[in-house]
Amino acid sequence: MKRILLVCAAGMSTSLLVNKMNDAAKAKGIDIDIVALPxxxxxxxxxxxxxxxxGPQVRYQKAQVDSIVAGRVPVEVIEMRAYGTMNGSAILDRALKLIG
Structure with a gap:
């Protein structure tokens, strides 16, 4: 099972996005674990x-997250339009593409 971590300032706005992404994964028949954390x-x-x-609101902390993962996994800022519209399907597709 693939695991996705969504990061934002307090973990609140990404919680809604987790639900949207889980709905999209279910519709596509994908078994995935998505977690949102501050x-x-x-x-x-x-x-x-x-x-x-x-989340776009913490894009300035990407370097910090990059150093935490030390190149082990991809780290990317969610595209602002997809995040703003809570497009769970598009964000899920991007995450899966990054995973490979």
């Missing part, structure tokens, strides 16, 4: 995931 808890979960996606 940036302060990112290091705890980063070792157990296949990709880390940052």
């Amino acid at each position: 940036i302060s808890e990112c290091s705890k979960a980063a070792e157990e995931v296949d990709v880390v996606l940052l």
